[in-house]
Amino acid sequence: MKDLDFEPSKSKKEFHKNYKLHDLAEWHGKNLLAQWGIEYSEFGKDNRFEKVWEKGEDKPDGIIEYKGKSAFIDWKGKHKAGWLVNNRAVKAYEKWNSEFKIPVFIAFFLFDEKNILRQKRFAFLGKHNYFVSKDKQWDKNLTVEFENNLPEFDKAEILNFLLHKQ
Numbered sequence: 001m002k003d004l005d006f007e008p009s010k011s012k013k014e015f016h017k018n019y020k021l022h023d024l025a026e027w028h029g030k031n032l033l034a035q036w037g038i039e040y041s042e043f044g045k046d047n048r049f050e051k052v053w054e055k056g057e058d059k060p061d062g063i064i065e066y067k068g069k070s071a072f073i074d075w076k077g078k079h080k081a082g083w084l085v086n087n088r089a090v091k092a093y094e095k096w097n098s099e100f101k102i103p104v105f106i107a108f109f110l111f112d113e114k115n116i117l118r119q120k121r122f123a124f125l126g127k128h129n130y131f132v133s134k135d136k137q138w139d140k141n142l143t144v145e146f147e148n149n150l151p152e153f154d155k156a157e158i159l160n161f162l163l164h165k166q
Contacts, residue, residue: 021077025109026061028117029075029153036155038162039065043072058089060096060104069162072096072104083108083123083146087132090144093125105161106146107153120153124161 033040043062060072072093076085085106093104103124110119123130123146130144137143151157 021079021109021111021115022075023077024111024115024117025077025107026075028109028120029073029107032120032153032155033064036158037066038155038158040073041065057095058086058092060093063102064105064158064162066159066162070102071162072100072102074104074106076106076108078108078110079113081110081119083121083130083148083150084133084137084143085123085130085146087142087144090125090130097125103161103165105158108150109153121150122153122158122161123150124165127161127165 030040041063043060060074062073064071064073074089074093078084083106090106093106097104103126106123106125108119108121108123109117110121112118128146128150130146133143133145151161
């Protein structure tokens with residue numbers, strides 16, 4: 001087998017560690033959506049176990065639907081406050097929004113060091129402001145940071161944005 005001539009930005013262990021928080025956020029988020037009567041279906045493909053995963057166009061994790069209104073949703077699990085998202089992902093989500101004419105939610109679930117859920121917030125692309133960071137993160141990615149006053153990820157706020165802010 002041919003050796004690849006590059007150094008990955010993240011080790012396999014670091015890469016999979018990131019997904020543990022994602023999975024925890026997704027589990028909590030899907031449970032809440034089910035309780036609230038909001039339908040959820042998968043959208044983006046999970047590539048974490050692919051042998052070689054090249055940078056490509058990111059896809060939101062799923063699509064939510066309520067009373068005929070739909071939106072993309074992407075789950076972000078965090079240990080630190082600060083609503084950061086990979087810049088490449090945000091640009092891709094904006095493209096999906098433009099192509100399908102449905103909004104995009106980015107759901108942030110903040111956990112403490114014992115992985116106990118402490119905060120739930122969301123950003124609604126096109127409505128919540130963000131800025132691109134000047135420096136790259138430890139994994140060599142540029143990020144965007146959303147404003148600190150993001151709404152709570154709760155039924156009333158989600159439905160308000162889904163039904164009235166499109």
